[in-house]
Amino acid sequence: MPKKKHHLKKNNGHWRLVAWLPLGAALNGAVIAADTKLTDDSEITLPDVKVEAKNDKPADDHNGYVAKTSSASTKTDTPLLETPQSISVVTDDQMEAQNVSTMAEALRYTPGVQSETFGFEPRFTWIRMRGFDATTSGLYRDGLKLINPGFAIGYSLEPYGAERMEVPRGPASVLYGQASAGGLVNYVSKRPTFDPFREIKFEAGSFDRLQGELDVSGAMDDAKIVAYRVTGLVRDSDTQVDYVPDNRIYVAPALTWKPSDNTTVTFLSHYQKDQTRASQRYPIEGTLKANPNGSIPTNRFNGEPDVDTYQREEFALGYLLEHRFNQAVSFRQNARYYNNDVDDRTVYPTALLADQRTVSRALYESFGKVEGFNLDNQAQFNFATGSVLHTVLSGIDFQHVDSHSLQTFGSAPDLDIFNPVYGTTVAAAPVFKNAEVVQDQTGLYLQDQINVDKNWRVMLGGRYDMAEEQSYNRLNGSRSSQSDDQATGRAGLVYAADNGLAPYFSYAQSFLPSIGTDVNGNTFKPETGEQYEFGVKYQPKNADSFITLAYFDLTRDNFLTSDPATFADVQRGQAHSNGVELEGLASLGNGLNLTASYTYLEAEVTKSSFADEVGEPLEYAPDHKATLWADYTIPAGVAKGWGLGGGTRYIGSSYGSSFGARNTIKVPDVVLFDAAVHYNFKPFTFAVNLQNVLDEEYVATAFTSGGEFVTFGSRRVVTGSIKYSF
Numbered sequence: 001m002p003k004k005k006h007h008l009k010k011n012n013g014h015w016r017l018v019a020w021l022p023l024g025a026a027l028n029g030a031v032i033a034a035d036t037k038l039t040d041d042s043e044i045t046l047p048d049v050k051v052e053a054k055n056d057k058p059a060d061d062h063n064g065y066v067a068k069t070s071s072a073s074t075k076t077d078t079p080l081l082e083t084p085q086s087i088s089v090v091t092d093d094q095m096e097a098q099n100v101s102t103m104a105e106a107l108r109y110t111p112g113v114q115s116e117t118f119g120f121e122p123r124f125t126w127i128r129m130r131g132f133d134a135t136t137s138g139l140y141r142d143g144l145k146l147i148n149p150g151f152a153i154g155y156s157l158e159p160y161g162a163e164r165m166e167v168p169r170g171p172a173s174v175l176y177g178q179a180s181a182g183g184l185v186n187y188v189s190k191r192p193t194f195d196p197f198r199e200i201k202f203e204a205g206s207f208d209r210l211q212g213e214l215d216v217s218g219a220m221d222d223a224k225i226v227a228y229r230v231t232g233l234v235r236d237s238d239t240q241v242d243y244v245p246d247n248r249i250y251v252a253p254a255l256t257w258k259p260s261d262n263t264t265v266t267f268l269s270h271y272q273k274d275q276t277r278a279s280q281r282y283p284i285e286g287t288l289k290a291n292p293n294g295s296i297p298t299n300r301f302n303g304e305p306d307v308d309t310y311q312r313e314e315f316a317l318g319y320l321l322e323h324r325f326n327q328a329v330s331f332r333q334n335a336r337y338y339n340n341d342v343d344d345r346t347v348y349p350t351a352l353l354a355d356q357r358t359v360s361r362a363l364y365e366s367f368g369k370v371e372g373f374n375l376d377n378q379a380q381f382n383f384a385t386g387s388v389l390h391t392v393l394s395g396i397d398f399q400h401v402d403s404h405s406l407q408t409f410g411s412a413p414d415l416d417i418f419n420p421v422y423g424t425t426v427a428a429a430p431v432f433k434n435a436e437v438v439q440d441q442t443g444l445y446l447q448d449q450i451n452v453d454k455n456w457r458v459m460l461g462g463r464y465d466m467a468e469e470q471s472y473n474r475l476n477g478s479r480s481s482q483s484d485d486q487a488t489g490r491a492g493l494v495y496a497a498d499n500g501l502a503p504y505f506s507y508a509q510s511f512l513p514s515i516g517t518d519v520n521g522n523t524f525k526p527e528t529g530e531q532y533e534f535g536v537k538y539q540p541k542n543a544d545s546f547i548t549l550a551y552f553d554l555t556r557d558n559f560l561t562s563d564p565a566t567f568a569d570v571q572r573g574q575a576h577s578n579g580v581e582l583e584g585l586a587s588l589g590n591g592l593n594l595t596a597s598y599t600y601l602e603a604e605v606t607k608s609s610f611a612d613e614v615g616e617p618l619e620y621a622p623d624h625k626a627t628l629w630a631d632y633t634i635p636a637g638v639a640k641g642w643g644l645g646g647g648t649r650y651i652g653s654s655y656g657s658s659f660g661a662r663n664t665i666k667v668p669d670v671v672l673f674d675a676a677v678h679y680n681f682k683p684f685t686f687a688v689n690l691q692n693v694l695d696e697e698y699v700a701t702a703f704t705s706g707g708e709f710v711t712f713g714s715r716r717v718v719t720g721s722i723k724y725s726f
Contacts, residue, residue: 062091062164064587065595066546072166072186074459075143075175075378076393078449081539082457084492084504086112086550086581088167093587094595095159097631097645097676099203099689099719101211101235106159107185108649109627111581111597112169117620119700119713122239122246122276123310123344124154129169129182130554131577131603131621137512138180141187142268142320144336144374145176145399149437150515152368152405153342154312157187158250158272160213161231164188169581170531170552171510173488174461177397177443181510181529181556182577189268192227192256194219198726205719209237209246229254239276240715242301243308247275262324267317268336274312277303278344283352283359283417284665284708288699293357293418298697298712300417302359303347307426314340318374332378340370347412347426351707357419361412363429372401389451399441407433434474437515441467459492459506467513467526482523486511502537514560514571524571527558545586553578561609574607575618591643594630601625616663617655620701624652624669631676645676656702656710665702670713672696685723692716 062068067089069079080087088110100106103125107115117126127134136148139155146155159165169183176184196218203211217229233250252270280303286296318336325331344366349359376397383390410429415421445463452458467484492506510529535550559573579601587593603618617623629647634640649672655663673694678687695716702710 064593065094065585066544066587070166073168081502084494084506086169090165100159103157111583111599118711121279124156131618132182134180138184147401149403152403153340153370160233161252163190171508171529173511174463174490177465178512192229193217194224194227201723203721206717207238211235227256243305244277249273264322266320269317272314276310277308278346281709287710302349309345311343328382330380334376336374342368359417363410363412365408367406370403391449393447395445397443401439403437436472438470455496457494462489484513484526500539506533525558529556547584550581576606577603591633591635596628599625619657622652622654626650641680643678647674658704670698683725687721689719
């Protein structure tokens with residue numbers, strides 16, 4: 001290890017020996033100091049100082065459920081305790097214990113996040129954070145955005161390929177540009193390891209589920225300069241709805257090249273192919289309301305088995321480069337190319353007819369393709385101004401996306417929802433949209449994390465974005481373009497006390513271009529968000545646990561609504577969200593891991609084109625959410641290796657969407673239970689997992705679309721698994 005520079009500094013009659021540390025350690029308070037009472041004429045011989053610090057921590061740096069750091073909020077290796085923002089990290093240990101099969105399931109126990117907005121949904125992940133939708137603007141993979149203009153496609157990231165999922169809540173535009181006001185979810189891919197790691201896993205369960213998994217990693221040479229990792233999954237499965245499969249092929253090769261201690265390049269890629277069908281909507285009569293024909297079963301398929309399909313094929317290739325020039329300066333460059341194709345054909349109900357058993361139906365088709373490229377360049381500088389330490393991050397990032405969307409809509413034959421007969425001919429639907437959209441964004445950002453004295457941490461950040469869009473309507477040959485420039489900023493303050501308490505305050509802004517024009521041909525202003533957050537974090541010194549309590553006040557401005565007279569888009573919308581989030585995690589040495597959370601949310605419309613909507617609660621936003629999960633493995637004795645897990649999820653009542661009117665559809669609250677039993681008999685691990693143990697039938701949400709409809713939540717799923725590690 002290189003020698004450290006050290007010098008004497010006089011302070012209040014005492015001399016302090018200060019040693020410069022490697023990159024990233026300064027902000028963490030890692031300063032070696034020895035106080036000695038001296039006179040001005042005293043002489044002292046300084047001993048050799050050896051400082052151990054390491055910057056290349058693995059992304060999965062955690063013990064059990066408790067993560068130590070997260071780069072999602074700062075793009076630096078900053079302890080969660082010293083970050084002035086509420087952040088949740090779902091570790092691979094937690095995902096494995098709960099045996100999650102979707103990103104939505106992985107986020108079930110996370111505060112402030114609603115990942116199963118519409119309940120059972122096999123196609124993609126709907127994400128709402130702090131009351132606001134983040135499905136198309138809040139999903140990231142390895143710090144780079146997954147863009148989805150106008151729902152041209154959909155993403156359903158495979159949790160088995162993730163080391164962790166990081167969830168910073170609140171505006172994040174200062175570092176990421178175009179982003180949701182509610183926050184983001186960063187999926188961190190599994191990285192190669194130089195130490196050998198191999199596992200094979202087989203699962204079988206409800207709805208004829210069969211799944212195989214493979215994860216192997218290790219060094220490719222004796223000098224440990226090159227390491228590889230291959231993660232793969234194959235699934236063949238039905239679901240709780242008739243005729244709706246859940247089939248997947250996933251493979252993710254990765255390679256790390258580390259020619260020196262100062263340079264690391266990791267190449268990440270993945271291929272994923274999904275085959276499923278759409279989630280189902282059901283009339284409110286027969287679900288939330290009475291129907292003389294009885295209740296509609298949750299397994300009812302409302303489409304046409306020979307017509308409906310949802311097929312997605314995606315590919316991505318990128319790299320993560322890091323080079324340290326010295327202990328004070330480093331450079332990182334992250335890049336990715338990705339391609340996503342979706343073919344979606346869905347026959348769905350549009351209204352319940354007078355006999356209360358027959359539904360009219362429509363055919364909707366969406367064929368979308370998105371190609372994108374992301375590049376993020378970061379330069380990090382560690383230095384001091386007097387006794388104040390700085391970690392300065394400067395960056396420039398670029399996003400390019402080219403999306404194609406062809407959509408059709410037409411009528412389909414009626415269906416008796418209580419006694420369905422499939423196989424009727426569905427006529428081809430006329431095309432109503434055939435468009436290409438090209439979006440480019442360039443952003444410049446600067447952030448300073450300041451360490452003042454021993455306990456104070458200050459964060460300041462600013463960004464300037466330049467966004468351009470070009471649209472081409474292939475139906476009429478028209479073209480349009482728009483440009484948006486926006487500056488955003490944030491500031492935060494943390495007091496990291498010696499006893500592990502860390503009260504904090506932060507202010508942050510968000511920016512999201514609004515695509516399109518008004519009736520006069522004028523382009524819309526960008527959507528903006530503004531948030532104040534107060535909180536306190538606690539990390540005990542002698543226990544592996546972490547607690548966060550946060551209060552936030554968030555306003556979203558300039559989002560689009562429809563004019564009640566012309567039904568054209570107008571920019572008069574504003575919504576306000578405030579609430580409290582509490583999260584606690586612990587991984588104790590006796591084999592107990594647990595996570596608990598509570599969310600209280602007040603979200604309402606404050607401005608709208610529809611007067612009746614003002615003051616109404618935001619749709620799909622439960623006022624309460626509470627979760628608790630605990631897993632215990634017996635560490636010693638005759639029963640060593642046996643373990644039990646159990647959890648409960650409370651989802652409060654919410655309102656469905658009523659277009660242009662007061663919310664009259666109230667979705668009741670629900671309590672759900674999960675459980676697990678497992679046994680580790682090395683090299684084998686056996687497990688049985690149960691989701692929704694009591695098989696609760698519940699409505700996830702409701703909405704008005706011609707008629708009033710609801711969607712069901714996920715039913716009970718039982719899965720048995722055998723894992724062989726070698």
